[in-house]
Amino acid sequence: MSQKVSPPPSPNRLPTLVTNEREFSWQVAANLFVSFKYAWAGISYSFQTQRNFRIHVSVCALAIGLSVFLQLQAVEIAVIGITSGLVLALELLNTAIESLVDLTVKQTYHDLAKIAKDCAAGAVLISALVALLVAAILLLPPLVALIISAL
Numbered sequence: 001m002s003q004k005v006s007p008p009p010s011p012n013r014l015p016t017l018v019t020n021e022r023e024f025s026w027q028v029a030a031n032l033f034v035s036f037k038y039a040w041a042g043i044s045y046s047f048q049t050q051r052n053f054r055i056h057v058s059v060c061a062l063a064i065g066l067s068v069f070l071q072l073q074a075v076e077i078a079v080i081g082i083t084s085g086l087v088l089a090l091e092l093l094n095t096a097i098e099s100l101v102d103l104t105v106k107q108t109y110h111d112l113a114k115i116a117k118d119c120a121a122g123a124v125l126i127s128a129l130v131a132l133l134v135a136a137i138l139l140l141p142p143l144v145a146l147i148i149s150a151l
């Protein structure tokens with residue numbers, strides 16, 4: 001059974017299409033400052049509603065604080081900062097995908113909705129596990145040395 005699919009837009013039509021698509025937006029940020037305000041609103045929404053985001057913010061702040069306290073090298077602190085930032089950014093994208101899926105299918109079950117949500121959650125999990133591994137490799141040796149020296 002052949003399925004009818006719409007053809008892709010021709011390459012020279014794409015710029016027009018992209019410009020016109022913005023017309024579907026309910027509102028477009030007027031300037032950079034307003035864009036930051038909306039970005040902060042997204043971060044604030046995730047923090048207030050997503051328990052996992054709050055946990056990740058706390059753990060990331062602890063890891064960065066500990067790396068400064070233990071006087072790790074600048075590169076090591078940067079690596080912990082990058083991996084922490086990745087986890088938080090993916091957590092925000094996970095929340096965005098969840099909202100889009102809920103907006104699309106509402107409270108109806110759909111296999112594709114499940115795949116979208118499960119994959120987004122999987123991306124967060126992978127980044128969190130990598131961040132945990134990196135933090136353990138960089139933080140545990142100086143932390144253990146500090147504890148032993150204090151005994």
Ligand SMILES: Nc1ncnc2c1ncn2[C@@H]1O[C@H](COP(=O)(O)OP(=O)(O)OP(=O)(O)O)[C@@H](O)[C@H]1O
Pocket residue numbers: 050052094098105106107108109110111113114117118120121
């Ligand atoms: N509309 C849906 N259709 C099919 N499966 C769904 C749907 N909504 C949710 N699910 C399933 O339920 C799971 C939990 O949904 P939820 O909206 O809490 O996402 P989540 O990524 O687990 O949330 P969080 O990241 O906040 O823990 C999803 O991972 C998915 O497997």
